[in-house]
Amino acid sequence: MADHLTSLIDLHGPSRSSRLAELLISDHGLTAEAARKRLSRSKPPIHSFPIPLLPKQEAFVYHVKDRQTERFWQNFHRDLRETESVYGAAIDGLSARGGVVSVDEFSVISGAPILQKKQVAAVKVAQRLQDAGMTHTIDIQNYGSVIALRIPTLNSRGNVMYDVRQMAEGVLLDGIREWARRLGIASYNSIAIRGDDHPRTVGPYKWDLTGPSYLLPLKKSNAGKDQQGFTVADVFVGTVLNEYQIRYFIRKARGLLATRIGSVLPIIVADGFTGEAYTLGHRNGLMMATPESLFGSYAGSAFTSLVETLQxxxxxxxxxxxxxxxxxxxxxxxxxxxxxxxxxxxxxxxxxxxxxxxxxxxxxxxxxxxxxxxxxxxxxxxxxxxxxxxxxxxxxxxxxxxxxxxxxxxxxxxxxxxxxxxxxxxxxxxxxxxxxxxxxxxxxxxxxxxxxxxxxxxxxxxxxxxxxxxxxxxxxxxxxxxxxxxxxxxxxxxxxxx
Missing domain, CATH: 3.40.1350.10 (Trna Endonuclease; Chain: A, domain 1)
Incomplete structure (x- = not known):
């Protein structure tokens, strides 16, 4: 029996316990109860990862020889994604921002609330990812402390310098604020963007841009009174987002449905999106925009030029x-x-x-x-x-x-x-x-x-x-x-x- 689990991990690599249990049942004929007991009684060199990152406290099981390998982190990342763990969403959101963000930005891209009952707060997500060795806090020369992905294989974003991305995304947020003002999508003088002296929270979540909206589809009637809605947006310059990198945003947008803050128009802006990302985003009711779709092809292409110029x-x-x-x-x-x-x-x-x-x-x-x-x-x-x-x-x-x-x-x-x-x-x-x-x-x-x-x-x-x-x-x-x-x-x- 001991060899069955070891051979499965050798063949398939480190995996979450439920996946290994299914393999023990299908490949070796164990019952569900026997597979569960086999996993619970595993001994070195088989280990369970000590930091609980998977939902329902599920274990991530590995052979000690795999601990520092690329396969370990890739499989862990895969399982975090497949179980829709908030930690997986945070890693992909961090990856979408080039693997480096300020503490303030982490609250935006983690997919976790600032504070909400029965939910893991963004600050706790940041701490656990650091405890797990997936991120660390570093000092960027001439800039200061930031949260960065520690495992290169988890980061799928091209290299755009951190300070350049900050400036370019600030410019894009300025443009989106003007766009929202002109169309009346949010209250003219109440739109806040990253860099403003404003908390930029709607419900329990933080965003790059927030603004109250009085558009008819976003209004709700509450106790006989009209309740305003909100426009929220997050932006990315210099990247095409995949279906995993937008999941943190979906978590936030759908999380707001459980609150009583009113209706929300969620907008995510990037250089582009993969086909799978468009399918997933539209299925979840997101507005997915590019600089070109917002401002036209001439001004939109200028953002690409702006990043190159700033670098x-x-x-x-x-x-x-x-x-x-x-x-x-x-x-x-x-x-x-x-x-x-x-x-x-x-x-x-x-x-x-x-x-x-x-x-x-x-x-x-x-x-x-x-x-x-x-x-x-x-x-x-x-x-x-x-x-x-x-x-x-x-x-x-x-x-x-x-x-x-x-x-x-x-x-x-x-x-x-x-x-x-x-x-x-x-x-x-x-x-x-x-x-x-x-x-x-x-x-x-x-x-x-x-x-x-x-x-x-x-x-x-x-x-x-x-x-x-x-x-x-x-x-x-x-x-x-x-x-x-x-x-x-x-x-x-x-x-x-x-």
Whole structure:
């Protein structure tokens, strides 16, 4: 009898106990009771995985020789999927985001509630996956702590840099918010997206985008009163989702049916979906969209270009500026009031204008301040040999945007951290460091008074600033008409500015 179980595991690999019981019955003629007892009495080298990840506390059984093999993790992942375990859904949701997410994002893609009776909470899912060795918490250089898949074979997503994905998905969320506003799918001023100071929860679940909706199909009558519905969405840039990677979203959408919060319109957005994913998603009532289906083929394809541009921003700005100009043109139709998109575009425009002013351009460097435990963005770093390093802060906004004194104070407070970052580079240890703040709008009167006072006071680290008109004048002086036209289009004269 002892050899039957061992031979099955040798042949089929590590498996959940119910699968092995079926094989003992079908292949070796045991009764159901005898198969159950055989599994319960198994001894080393046969083991049961110590962390309960399968539903109903079912065991995952393996031979010790398989413990560190690829087959172990693939079979475990298979069984988690087949039993519709929340841990399997979380692994696939994490995989869909490139295998790396912030703690906040994990609550979105885990498929688990923030807190709900008789359900495993997202924080518990994260802890158990880490205890099981499937994920771990790591520090991404210049970014901070994130939750990452530890087992490469569980991750089926292509490589898009974490910070690039964050920026690109932020831009996409901006576009979806504008789309929802224009169509009245959610209340105009109440739509929250990732990055906003908002919990973004509907019912017990967290989402990338949330907004109350008063569309007739989403309204319910409760005790004689109309009850609002909600629009919710999660987004993925740079990936085509399969049927497993959308299951976390289905868990959340269907979980809301058991609550009393009202009707919900669930939207999942990605570069594309496999045929199996479309079938499963539509069967479960999801709205499945791509940037192209939302904004048209011209603007939709621009998101692919945006990811590629952000991954190689410095090189493209310096060596292939025509690509930046094309990108600016193709994204103009979705910009609207999009803060994330405006910020990215303004940094690229400023880098383009600065590019001939130094030997090298770097975008998106991050300096760590140990006093507060945070990383701060250095939007643009321009280096002129060993002699000089200029650090630029870029502030973009809608036409008429005004930079306040508080924003200037915060920038000034971060300058010592920026300088320390530069000095840590032995090549730049003796370089003169300057800091400038550029905006697409204006500085308010108090901000200008502070800037003038600080400029006069600072002798070691000089500072300067440019408002939107001065930035545009740089483009005019360089005879960059296409860039100045883009500045006008996105920051001075946008048709949605009113």
């Amino acid at each position: 190689n921003a410095a090189a493209i700005v310096s060596k292939n500026p025509s690509r930046l100009i094309t990108l600016l043109s193709s994204l103009k139709d979705i910009a609207g009031r999009a803060g994330n998109l405006r910020g990215v575009l303004f940094e690229l425009v400023c880098a383009y204008l600065i590019r001939n002013d130094g030997n090298s351009i770097d975008l998106g460097k991050k300096a760590y301040d140990p006093k507060v435990g945070k990383f701060y963005d250095i939007d643009i770093m321009c280096v002129r040999g060993k002699a000089e390093c200029v650090l630029y802060e870029c502030k973009a906004g809608e036409p008429g945007h005004v930079v306040t004194r508080a924003e200037v104070e915060e920038w000034l407070r971060r300058i010592p951290t920026f300088v320390e970052y530069v000095r840590a580079n032995t090549f730049l240890r003796e370089a003169e460091v300057r800091c400038e703040i550029w905006t697409s709008g204006e500085f308010d009167a108090d901000a200008l008074v502070m800037l003038a006072s600080e400029k006069a006071r600072r002798t070691n680290i000089r500072i300067d600033w440019k408002n939107g008109k001065a930035v545009r004048a740089v483009g005019t002086g360089l005879k960059e008409k296409t860039i100045t036209d883009a500045i006008d289009q996105h920051f001075f004269k946008h048709p949605l500015s009113n």
